[in-house]
Amino acid sequence: MPHELPKSYEPGAIETRWAEYWIKEKLFSVPTPPLGDTRPVFTLLLPPPNVTGRLHMGHMLNQTQMDIVVRWHRMRGFLALWLPGTDHAGIATQMMVERQLASEGKKRRDLGREKFIERVWDWKKHYGGAILDQMKRLGASVDWDREYFTMDENLSRAVREVFVRLYEEGLIYRGKYIVNWCPRCETAISDLEVKHEEVPGKLYEIRYPVIGSRESITVATTRPETMLGDTAVAVNEKDERYRHLHGKKILVPLMHREIPIITDELAQPEFGTGAVKVTPAHDPNDFQAGLRHNLPQIDVMDEHAHMNQNAGAYAGLSRHAARERVLADLKAQGFLVGETDYTIALGKCDRCGTVVEPRLSTQWFIKIKPLAKRAIEVVESGEITITPENYRQIYLNWMNNIHDWCISRQLWWGHRIPAWHCSCGEIIVAREAPAKCSKCGSSKPKQDTDVLDTWFSSGLLPFTTLAWPEKTRDQDVFYPTTLLITAYEILFFWVARMIMFGCHFMEGHKQDSVMKKASGWGAKKNDSVPFRQVYIHALVRDAERQKMSKTKGNVIDPLDIILRFGTDATRFTLAAMAAPGTDIAFSESRTDGYRAFANKIWNAARFMFMNVDRVDPGLRPVEHAVPTAGIPRFQASALEDRWILSRFNRVTKEVNEALATYRFHEAANRIYDFFWGEFCDWYLELIKPRLMSNAGDEARTACGNLVNLFDAAVRLLHPVMPFITEEIWHAIYDGKPPLRSVALASYPQVDEEQIDLAAETEMAVLQDLIVSVRQLRLDLKVEARIKIPIELFVHDAGTGISIMQNEEAIKRLAHVESITNVEEWRARQPPSRGTTRFDVHVVYERKIDVAFERGRLTKELEKIEKETINNRKQLGNDQFLAKAPPRVVEGLRKRAEELSVLHDKAKSKLEELGR
RNA sequence: AGGCCCGUAGCUCAGUUGGUUAGAGCGCUACCUUGACACGGUAGAGGUCUGGGGUUCGAGUCCCCACGGGCCUACCA
Numbered sequence: 001m002p003h004e005l006p007k008s009y010e011p012g013a014i015e016t017r018w019a020e021y022w023i024k025e026k027l028f029s030v031p032t033p034p035l036g037d038t039r040p041v042f043t044l045l046l047p048p049p050n051v052t053g054r055l056h057m058g059h060m061l062n063q064t065q066m067d068i069v070v071r072w073h074r075m076r077g078f079l080a081l082w083l084p085g086t087d088h089a090g091i092a093t094q095m096m097v098e099r100q101l102a103s104e105g106k107k108r109r110d111l112g113r114e115k116f117i118e119r120v121w122d123w124k125k126h127y128g129g130a131i132l133d134q135m136k137r138l139g140a141s142v143d144w145d146r147e148y149f150t151m152d153e154n155l156s157r158a159v160r161e162v163f164v165r166l167y168e169e170g171l172i173y174r175g176k177y178i179v180n181w182c183p184r185c186e187t188a189i190s191d192l193e194v195k196h197e198e199v200p201g202k203l204y205e206i207r208y209p210v211i212g213s214r215e216s217i218t219v220a221t222t223r224p225e226t227m228l229g230d231t232a233v234a235v236n237e238k239d240e241r242y243r244h245l246h247g248k249k250i251l252v253p254l255m256h257r258e259i260p261i262i263t264d265e266l267a268q269p270e271f272g273t274g275a276v277k278v279t280p281a282h283d284p285n286d287f288q289a290g291l292r293h294n295l296p297q298i299d300v301m302d303e304h305a306h307m308n309q310n311a312g313a314y315a316g317l318s319r320h321a322a323r324e325r326v327l328a329d330l331k332a333q334g335f336l337v338g339e340t341d342y343t344i345a346l347g348k349c350d351r352c353g354t355v356v357e358p359r360l361s362t363q364w365f366i367k368i369k370p371l372a373k374r375a376i377e378v379v380e381s382g383e384i385t386i387t388p389e390n391y392r393q394i395y396l397n398w399m400n401n402i403h404d405w406c407i408s409r410q411l412w413w414g415h416r417i418p419a420w421h422c423s424c425g426e427i428i429v430a431r432e433a434p435a436k437c438s439k440c441g442s443s444k445p446k447q448d449t450d451v452l453d454t455w456f457s458s459g460l461l462p463f464t465t466l467a468w469p470e471k472t473r474d475q476d477v478f479y480p481t482t483l484l485i486t487a488y489e490i491l492f493f494w495v496a497r498m499i500m501f502g503c504h505f506m507e508g509h510k511q512d513s514v515m516k517k518a519s520g521w522g523a524k525k526n527d528s529v530p531f532r533q534v535y536i537h538a539l540v541r542d543a544e545r546q547k548m549s550k551t552k553g554n555v556i557d558p559l560d561i562i563l564r565f566g567t568d569a570t571r572f573t574l575a576a577m578a579a580p581g582t583d584i585a586f587s588e589s590r591t592d593g594y595r596a597f598a599n600k601i602w603n604a605a606r607f608m609f610m611n612v613d614r615v616d617p618g619l620r621p622v623e624h625a626v627p628t629a630g631i632p633r634f635q636a637s638a639l640e641d642r643w644i645l646s647r648f649n650r651v652t653k654e655v656n657e658a659l660a661t662y663r664f665h666e667a668a669n670r671i672y673d674f675f676w677g678e679f680c681d682w683y684l685e686l687i688k689p690r691l692m693s694n695a696g697d698e699a700r701t702a703c704g705n706l707v708n709l710f711d712a713a714v715r716l717l718h719p720v721m722p723f724i725t726e727e728i729w730h731a732i733y734d735g736k737p738p739l740r741s742v743a744l745a746s747y748p749q750v751d752e753e754q755i756d757l758a759a760e761t762e763m764a765v766l767q768d769l770i771v772s773v774r775q776l777r778l779d780l781k782v783e784a785r786i787k788i789p790i791e792l793f794v795h796d797a798g799t800g801i802s803i804m805q806n807e808e809a810i811k812r813l814a815h816v817e818s819i820t821n822v823e824e825w826r827a828r829q830p831p832s833r834g835t836t837r838f839d840v841h842v843v844y845e846r847k848i849d850v851a852f853e854r855g856r857l858t859k860e861l862e863k864i865e866k867e868t869i870n871n872r873k874q875l876g877n878d879q880f881l882a883k884a885p886p887r888v889v890e891g892l893r894k895r896a897e898e899l900s901v902l903h904d905k906a907k908s909k910l911e912e913l914g915r
Numbered sequence: 916a917g918g919c920c921c922g923u924a925g926c927u928c929a930g931u932u933g934g935u936u937a938g939a940g941c942g943c944u945a946c947c948u949u950g951a952c953a954c955g956g957u958a959g960a961g962g963u964c965u966g967g968g969g970u971u972c973g974a975g976u977c978c979c980c981a982c983g984g985g986c987c988u989a990c991c992a
Binding site: 008009178196203219220221222223234266267268271272275276277278283284285286287288345358390391393394397398401488492539541576577579581582583584585586587588589590592593594595596597598599600602603604605606607608609610611661663665666669672673680681684688692771774775777778779781783784785815863864867870871874877878879880881882883884885887888889891892894895899 | 927934939941946952958959972
């Protein structure tokens with residue numbers, strides 16, 4: 001038998017099968033389009049997950065949204081390129097391999113740099129692909145032929161090129177500054193990689209004796225151990241209390257070092273004692289003050305944050321131990337004069353949680369202001385739009401306060417800085433290793449040992465993945481990328497840096513003008529931007545709204561959810577909950593509900609096939625390879641046909657609009673309501689008699705409509721639920737589809753001609769009637785099997801005709817034996833119901849529950865009266881009539897009439913009961 | 916310190932520019948194995964939209980304050 005679908009919906013088997021098929025068939029591979037191609041183009045760069053990563057809910061949400069958008073564009077005829085790849089993740093990957101080594105009792109230095117890097121590549125080969133394999137399970141429609149890794153040779157070459165150019169332009173410099181240092185990772189990290197945490201601490205007051213006087217000056221500090229490196233004490237010039245001490249010298253307790261008292265704005269009279277110790281080698285503010293006053297920089301710690309020989313007697317102690325010892329000694333010698341509780345914003349390494357140490361060291365930096373300038377302009381001018389809009393301001397605020405970016409890392413794994421140091425002191429920055437020093441001619445310049453911050457290379461991806469610095473056809477077509485969908489967390493890390501680099505290195509770039517225009521970007525002036533739109537997605541929290549974290553143990557594993565409910569249901573959940581700007585509290589009950597939705601679709605399909613196979617086994621939908629409006633071959637004769645066709649078109653319109661504005665939840669909900677609430681609940685029920693009919697072509701036509709409608713609905717849903725729709729779509733064509741995948745079929749578009757307001761209104765009245773009778777039946781506790789007669793009064797001829805024409809449907813769906821037209825008063829006899837269009841009375845011998853019915857009616861009447869009061873108040877208000885739009889006033893007037901009718905009915909029925 | 920977001924039915928969430936009667940899923944209640952589906956069908960109960968002011972003809976929606984919850988940015992010791 002054709003069209004066979006298993007009896008029950010089992011997502012697991014279906015999904016793995018299609019996921020493999022899509023990859024095997026290279027369905028989503030996009031070859032370079034030829035010159036003269038006029039198609040619209042859509043490019044999306046996958047935010048590269050870490051090679052060390054495992055799929056989490058954030059990825060899942062991110063990828064679901066991207067896949068929806070990409071599939072939608074592809075089905076609308078766009079040349080849709082989605083570029084996948086992974087990030088080499090310097091610190092994380094190095095940590096991973098170091099851990100592996102540790103289990104063998106080895107350290108990275110035992111192996112040496114080269115061997116270590118070999119190990120990392122080994123590791124990458126074995127475990128690095130995990131997250132991409134997981135992506136494949138999600139059905140992500142990426143172009144696997146273009147998969148990249150940030151350490152690939154071509155991308156590495158581009159990184160060197162960028163570094164050299166920036167250096168030559170004076171935008172990269174090297175210098176000795178205070179940087180954030182992670183003593184565990186043994187590397188510098190950028191400001192962004194430091195996470196601040198408020199912890200209770202103490203503010204210590206230490207007395208420094210003034211030389212040549214009996215006086216002393218008291219400073220406040222949260223880090224007493226750094227006093228060992230103090231080279232001054234600062235007071236504010238305006239502070240009268242210390243005026244007499246200007247120019248005096250003081251003695252650093254414990255170290256017996258003479259240091260000056262300086263006047264500097266660093267010291268604020270209101271805070272603490274108004275005097276502050278200055279430790280240029282251990283605090284960024286003090287560092288700046290030190291430069292202003294030409295103070296010595298005494299570094300008292302080593303790279304592990306242990307005290308060094310400059311710390312005198314404290315050498316060898318950890319910073320924590322040193323603090324204890326220093327405090328004890330100060331106390332013993334009478335220098336510690338106070339300690340108060342104080343909340344400290346402690347900086348910790350984002351990666352490993354170790355307390356970061358501000359450390360004086362020589363690093364490479366990017367002078368960021370010149371790059372930021374253009375990155376601000378393109379957002380301000382709207383060349384790049386950011387959704388939701390509040391992130392635009394956040395971006396601009398950050399950009400306007402940006403600091404230079406430390407890009408060197410003391411790691412082994414990463415892009416090694418293309419600078420060579422000669423013994424003569426010369427530094428040669430070059431694309432390839434120089435044979436000899438350009439200054440002294442020495443033949444052995446050594447390459448800088450540092451590597452670049454991982455974000456340095458990922459910031460280049462929008463163009464380096466398109467062959468930059470070469471100029472290629474791909475670049476002309478696919479750059480700028482169209483959209484970036486990502487998490488707020490990396491707005492600064494990544495998004496901002498891509499914008500800066502893109503605007504800088506792609507300046508003057510022009511996208512293929514025909515394709516640009518076809519894609520809808522004709523009005524955009526700037527093609528140097530890395531993307532035209534940014535969509536920031538929500539954070540996925542657990543059902544209790546808590547942020548998921550490993551330490552809390554509340555992490556929801558998407559693969560586990562997928563295993564239990566299917567990928568389609570999981571995707572649908574995330575889409576349906578993804579209202580822009582709001583976090584998602586993921587709840588399994590929702591996913592469970594959407595699995596039921598998938599099951600509903602499944603069974604509706606089985607029902608369709610059952611009928612098709614009986615009526616016309618060769619029946620196939622009209623092929624829709626090219627975008628067509630509405631459902632052209634749908635033969636709308638009966639009311640329900642016109643109605644469902646209209647509803648389909650309306651929903652199609654809404655879904656397309658929702659997707660265009662990233663309102664994923666709206667798109668998902670529209671489809672859900674349509675498919676279940678309208679198509680299954682009403683349409684299928686209404687056409688059952690015709691499907692079963694033996695008369696002429698009736699069943700054949702009904703089947704034809706059904707198949708064409710179902711096919712269109714499947715295409716409408718496909719971007720959100722790719723697997724079940726693929727399965728059913730192939731089944732519709734009995735395994736011999738006109739295209740290799742529904743993903744290549746066209747996306748439904750609205751045909752305004754097929755929107756039929758009259759049919760929708762007429763249908764609504766019928767639904768009201770059927771529901772009214774059903775309500776009465778339940779109120780009267782009529783047994784389900786029993787059919788009952790109803791008596792009806794209609795208020796207008798149109799309704800009368802409509803009810804007559806659809807008599808059989810009413811009888812069947814409301815379980816009615818006969819319909820008799822009666823006078824109004826009779827139709828209002830309890831038990832009855834009514835709307836402004838009709839009154840219906842149910843003929844049933846059993847007495848109604850008078851008390852219950854009275855209660856119900858009283859409640860109804862109250863509601864009507866309440867609304868009536870409100871309604872009259874408004875209509876009686878001249879201001880309202882004068883100022884409100886006519887549409888609203890008209891609506892209220894119409895409602896007033898309805899209310900009066902409804903009021904009379906309820907009232908008279910109540911009186912009826914009273915008798 | 917500055918900024919952002921949230922508080923709507925028992926639970927999880929919608930509610931685009933302020934406009935008529937505030938919605939969905941899950942859960943709950945009653946009835947139903949009607950020939951696709953019990954992962955189902957039919958109907959129902961359940962909300963003074965956190966509280967208090969204000970703007971407006973009109974506020975869940977805009978403004979202010981308070982309370983509660985979350986997040987981000989920041990070099991004040």
